Structures are given as C-alpha cells and as structure tokens.
Amino acid sequence: MSFWRMAVLVGVLYPMCSHGADAVRIAFIDPISGTFSATGTNTLHQFEFAAEELVNKKAGVLGGRRFEIVALDNKASPRESQIQLKRAIGEGIQIIAQGNSSAVANAVTDAVRKHNRRNPANRVLYLNYSAVDPALTNDKCHFWHFRFDAHAEIKMAALTDVIAKQENIEKIYIIGQDYSFGKAVAAAAVKFLGQKRPDMAILGNELHPIGRVKDFTPYVTKIQSSGAQAIITGNWGADMVGLGKAIVDAGMNVPIYTYYAAFDGVTATMGKAGKGKIRLVHEGHYNPVPTKRLRDYHSAFKAKYPDHDLSNQRVYNVIEILAKAIDKAGSSDPLPVARALEGIEHTTLGGERVFMRREDHQLFQPLQISVHTDEGIEFDGDNSGFGLRTEESVPLENTLVETTCKMTRPQS
C-alpha cells in the first residue's frame, strides 16, 4: 500500500475511531429490510432523533460522551438477530436495543442471558422497547433484560378498565390473530373482564389465521349477528386494516378496542370510516399535548422527518432513562447501569411519572386510551389529518399487575 493510500485511509478511519471510542454505542437490532422494514426504519429514526435531541445536544452523558445508535438489520428473524447480537458484542457494544416481534425478543433475551453467564468480563445490557409477550418479564425474566413498553396484559388491564366503565356495553366480542400474541391478548381480556365486569357476556373469542385472511366480512357478519356492542382485537398491520374496514362497511357502529390501529399506513387507510369508532391503548400523548417540552420535541421530529411519525413514544423514554442511569452509575458498563436502572424513577417529556419495577424490570407508566378522529388533532398520523385524541387516562397505579419473576442478581 502506498503512503498516500495509507494516509487517506487513516484520515478516513481516524475520526470514526476516536469518535466511536468516546461515544456510548447502542446497537439497534431490528428489521431494516424485508416485510417489516417500514416499522423498523421508522423506529430507527426515532432512536436517532431521541439520542441527538435529548442527549447529544445537551452535553451528553458522563460529562460529554455522546450516544451513538448503531443500526443492525435482523430482517425480523430470530436467527439473524442472534448473528447480529454476536456482531454487536464483537464490536464491543455493550447496550442492545430491540423491540419488533416477541419471537425475536425471546431469542435475544435467551442469547443475552447465556452470553452474560459465560462471559462475565464482557456483558451486555438488553433494552426491550416494544416486544410485549408477558413472559419476558415473568417466567423468562432475568437481570439483564429491561422492558420499556407495557406488556400485553398491562395494556389489556388498562383497556378493560375503560371498557368496564361503559355501562351500556353488556356484550363483547374478542377476535385476534392465531399466534402467541393474539392468544395472550384474548386470555388477558377474558381474565380481566371476568374480574371487572362479571355480568358482561363474551359472545365470541375467535382466532383467525395471521396474514392469510382475504376478506374479513364473514367474520364481521358473525360478530354483528351475535349482537356484540364492542369489539376487542390485538390485530396489527393489514389484518387490522382489513378487519376495521369490514366492520365499518357492514354499518356496525360499535367501539373497536385495539393495540395497534395507527400509523404506518393504518391511520390513513381507516380515515373517516373509522372516525370515533377505533380506540387504541398507548403510552405517551399525541393530542392534546400536555407539555411544551413534548410539543417542541414532536414538532422538531416532524420537521426533520416529515414522512415519518412519532409512532413509538416510549423510545424517548428509553433514551432519557438510559442517560439518567448512566450518569447515576457514573459508568456506562452494563452492571452498574443495570443496577442504576432497577427501580429508577423518571419524569417523561409528557410530564408523567414512570418507574422501572425492581422485581421484574418492567417499566410502569400511565397509559392512554385514544380515539381515532380528525377533531382536535395537532399531530396527525400518516399526514392524513386523522390522528389519536386522548379520551381516558389510566393512572400508573391501575396498571400494576403481578409478576412471577424471580431473578438472581450478579454479585459482581
């Protein structure tokens, strides 16, 4: 290699190295290509924006260290995720963020637990920002896993809180996708409705094949003739749009309680047909905006990424809480940071108190039930004019569910 080539190479690489060694690197392992890439890419932008806006522009952590998000594409596959996890560890990254799909999360959490047991000198921390399989903070919990999203059962606890208050709803129908998440949603719905409204009749508890239903009209015919006054579903993506459209087309005028009926094209497609009918449980706030901090943050995000949405508000919590824990621990090493994260309390951009429960490493936060509408919308979804407006807030105390988690904590 000639001197000049060498010089150029050094010139190119040197800034990257010096930068990298200084920064706190977070590996973002999620789908950036393939079927689910729309969701993954959207979330990646939210992570990058949060790191830049909430940490790097404010003097960083530990007196000046920046956050750097390293995107690793797992193609939504559990196998690929383990390869990417190894790669991240190989590059010396100590903090892993992953969220899309509970199937992937189950693989990652196992891999992290085993790796940390075998390599105590080289541990990693796993921040799960979105995978909501309750098992991850129950039977499968361990010290190195922290979840920032309310799991399927907590969300159902919040939804049923609101449903139980509706005196006029006496008959309800549950429909979902036929896999672990759909079943977890249905089981939680049956459990909580049984406790909160024993008089409420569950007319149907139906599972349909995931991603294979051409037309939901036959299901809706059945739901409608059953006389249901409300519908609960955990459906997402095309299955949510198809179901929602079929319900509206049939002229059913009942509330539909959902987990994921917004953003990534769903809001635009439901449009005015779903107005006032679709309700969704989520963390954070869309409309009205409770604080100036959140409004400024959301506006700045839309200014930078006009075609994307702040679809996962928990992402800014992940970044802020992590920064806080690192400062509190005085180090960015996984063990002190994990210890600092246990039981940590935090005030979000929206001005809400949240805390990371020590027993199971589950973040507890107030949840909102919002309605899909175009009235009183400041921040819409898919640039469609329609968005989510908060109807009910479920305080943190009402979201506290029990856990079966028994974790062992490392001594050193």
Add this chain to the structure above:
Amino acid sequence: MVEIVIFSTLNGLVTGLLLFMLASGLTLIFSMMGILNFAHASFYMLGAYFAYSVSLFLGFWPGLIVAPLLVGVLGALVERYGLRYVHKSGHVAELVFTFGLAFFIEELVQFAWGKETKNYQQPEILDFPLFTLFGQNFPAYKGFMIFISIAIFIGLYQVITRTRIGLIIQAAISHPNAVSSLGHNVPLIFMGAFGVGTALAGVAGVIAGPVLTTFPGMALVLGSIVFVIVVVGGLGSLTGALIASLLIGLLQSYAIALEFAVNDLLALFDISFDADHFLNDLWTLSLPQIAPVLPYLLLVLILIFRPTGLLGKRET
C-alpha cells in the same frame, strides 16, 4: 340464523365472483398456453396499485379503465419479450420464470410504492348501503363488484362462444399446430390471450383494492387459492371456473359463520370427552378454525376423484 345465512351467501357471492375474475384469466392462459402463471396474482396487485396512483390524480373511475389497460399491456410485453423465449426451453422453464416474476413484481411494488398500506378508497358515489337487513348493511360497492364480475363473465362467454376470435382461440387451445397451418398467427393469439388474462386480473385488483386493502402482501393472500379454482373448475372451462369460484367463496363464508365443532358432531352420537383429554385440541376443533384448509381439501379430493375438474375435458 336467517340473517347469517343471507349475509354469508352474499359474502360468499362477492368473494366468489372476485376470485372468478382472477381465475377466468388464469384458466384462459393455462388452457391455451399450458403455462401455470404463478405471477397471475401479482398482476392483480399491480392493477390495484396502478388504479390507486391514477385515482390520486383523476379519481376512481378513470383508474378502472386505465389500470387494467396498463396491466394488460404489461402482461402482453412479458409474454412477447419474456415467456416467448423461455417457451423454447419447455414448461418447467416457464414455471420458474413466472415464479421469479411473482417475486420480482412484489419487490418492485414495495420499491415503487413503499411497504405500508395504501389509502385507496372506493368512490364516494358508491359509499352508501345498498340495503339494510336485520341491522346489517350491504354496501353498494359490493353490489357494484357483483355487477362488474357478472358483466365480465357474460362478455367473455359471448366472445369465446359466439365470435370468430373466440372460435380461433378455442381452436388454438386444442390444436395449435392446425390453427397455425391455416395461416393464423398463433404467437400473436397467445400474446393477446396473455394480455387479456392479465388485464382481467388487473380489473379484479382495481375493484378489490378498496375493499381488501392495497398492500404488498395482497398477491400472496389470493395467489394460491386461484390455482385451486382453476383445477377444481376444470382447465379451460369458463363455466367451470365460475362454479368453482362460487363454490369456494360460499364454502369459506359459511365455514367461518357456522360455529360447529367436532364436539357437536360427536354429541349427536352421545360421545363426549373430558376437557383434559390429551386429544382435546382435536375434539374442540371448530369449523371456523379449519375454514382456511377447506379449499385445499377440496383440491385434493377433486384431484383424486375427478382429475379433469368439474367441467374440464382433458387432463394436463
């Protein structure tokens, strides 16, 4: 119960007729050229996406005309510059070609239009309930779907049985060499048939897009079921395709609506099992759960007992 029967019949009719529009093109291509066009449903998806893009500028109705034409021309080009060369290497090569084409179109659609669901809506003029029965609406748009499908069936049937072109097409299906010796341009007929077949898929896409949502997976959802219809109906038979489409549409619609489980069947014979029986999953299996399997079960049964299909005359 009456309302379930009525609406399930209507739902089955709508689904069945939609499937027919796809199957009619596929069976035409299959019977004429012997090509099992795996990319057929992809042309259906292209129809929906083209119509969506046109509707952004000109509204729904121009899309209904323009999109199928575009898809038809694209189909004809694929035949002329793709399949015709692959044809020389035999049927397996053609099969692999269309298989690859299906993936190619899916990626292309994601590349051009993105991965999220598109906001493709039905025209406002049809946005009202046609009639209301037992409190359930039957949307006017679905009535429109039924109308279009039946019109296409009648038109196609007339062309194939009553016109000179139809005569040549029918002859080209059974005796391509004889037709060629008589001075007809068989490759041109093939190209035309492929174009018309894909255009029909395009029409199906245009009118299904607003109801079944326009997203990159829409070809996959419908792809395999169309082959079932072609085989069940019998190769080359338009009437057979219609009967098979309606049969499968109604079968699925009823299977989802009727809440029967194996338990109920056994109860008729006074047999019952404990809830913790190790085969309990089997005893509680209900009709809605096996609904997606039924068309394929029908396919297997037809292939065993009547390999020519319901109205088909030959085996291929």
